[in-house]
Amino acid sequence: MGHASRCIPIIRDQLNDGNRVIVSANGGALSLLQSIFPNLEYIDIPFMEITYPEDGNMSRHFFWRGPALLQSIWREHFALKTMVKKHGIDIVISDSRFGLWSKKAHSIFITHQVRILSPHFEGIINLLNQWVMNRYDEVWIPDYAESPGLAGALSHPDHIPKHAKYIGPLSRFNEPIQKANEELEAVIIISGPEPQRSLFEAEMARRFIESDAPALMLRGKPHEPSEKIIGNLKIVGHLDDQSLIEALSGCKKVISRSGYSTIMDLDVLKIDAEYIPTPGQTEQEYLATLQTSN
Template sequence: MIKNSKKIVVCPLDWGLGHAARCVPIINALIDLEHEVIIAADKAPLSFLKTTFPQLKFVQLPGYIIRYTTNGRMSLKMLQQLPGLLRSIKKEHQLLQNIINEYKIDLVISDNRYGCWSEKVPSIFITHQLFIQAPYGKKWLNKINHHFIQKFNECWVPDGEGKNNLSGNLSHTKKLNATPTFFIGPLSRFSGKDSFLELKYDAFIIISGPEPQRTVFESLVAKQAKKTALKLVVVRGLPSENKIPEYLQLKNLEVHNHLATELFLGKLSQSNLVISRAGYSTIMDLAVLGKKAVLVPTPGQTEQEYLAKYHVEKQHYFTQTQQEFDLEEAIKKASNFKGILLKNQFDLSGFLSERIASLK
């Protein structure tokens, strides 16, 4: 262990696997820098990170309980659940203090967990949503967003700072006044991993996100795949599951509940294109790998709806709403879009080394 080694707790949000997946390069860099990493997570992210880093210590830190709609009117639903969300943030803040005391933590890195800050030790907030996009209550949502971000010592944005960025107005509207903010480049567990394999599948389909919409989309894909001769790989984003439901057991579907990083990359490389939600972590992965894609935003998730619109306007990726989703048409039209290929030149290890040394 190096002389200036720190005990660092990493806390990813548990809404899908995206936040946990984009923490992988940070955790790897911290390990390479010989810091001691402890992961505080819940549900699927906890399962995923335990599989990825079996050598690390883990603490269960309960996530936010959010009820999603089946009709897509999520903005109003979120506003209605705001009091409960604020209670969850207060509770996780209290639980984090226990973790800091028990494990003698020197630094907290929180990926979108608003309560994971401390007055005892420096705290970092990772987000690509400095400015939340919403049809209702946008002003108040951003007021709350900035109120919590300002409790952290620094804010790290996983995107480039210039015009050729991936998050658009979510991160590039203006600068935050109170919190030092750093653009650290896209974070993908696939950075630096090249895989060139012979094409074997028409599409690699990633089913992800919160219920009930995760299952709604999965059922839609299965129903349409049954009517085609398309050869498809489906990854369900359920690392804790062991069984495959009967409706997915089709001749032209190869279905996995979860795939470890190397296997995931291999299957993806053998696929002509990707069909997925318009989650920001997925978009970072697509950009690093240079894959063409169809983005299907989770209904009512305004961030995903904004990102899908932003990237279709830039001619990066084809998009369809879940309601209008047509598997064969999507694959056909996606080939007319150019995609993105980013070569991540950002020195993440150097950045972490510098920032950690400066935070007292």
């Protein structure tokens, strides 16, 4: 979902430039983009779904899934070759999809993780990351050029690739919100891969169902738009941008995972948040600490 939301301004820019846009996405990301851009053409390029372990041991998890990840990179790379030829694609913009470069199209890779932090195998992981970035014609870094920006050491390492550039934060929102009467105790934004997404949702539900003041939980599921109220907690699958802005303008605090797309959105809206990182995800743990200290 996060990567899809930060692609929204890029898609809008391409459409405003008069370009034909073809989108590849799946799951909740596909539902979100189709709700905003119903008239675009959508194609399927298969990729490996990322999951996070319940015990939070990311290093062990990805060590065992490493071969499958490499296989997935090459599978999506060769699938793209077919799509480029079939659809006459001139430009490919890949948001953290490692295998989507092509010698037949100008290929752009979007990442805020020019450096990937990891408690184990960081050197090997970053060699792979550099190898991937070097396959592309350009690398776009969605952060402020001045260090530390929003992503700190992730986006501002000692050196960045020569073909990389900072493009500023990417957000579907354009300006700060105007705060209104704070009728909600909190807006809770649920996101991330399973099973940690559902564990986070259950934890927040327990915390706010018995709250003395009303709260709103966004489940991050645009394909499940139903809503329900349990105690003082209203639970919805998804809100459109305007409804989300109205909710955020009338809440005392925001609680969310420290995903980078959420951080960029809240930075544009000028809203502080209580960030709760996904257990064992070094990137989110670092970003949560960085945002708390800024």
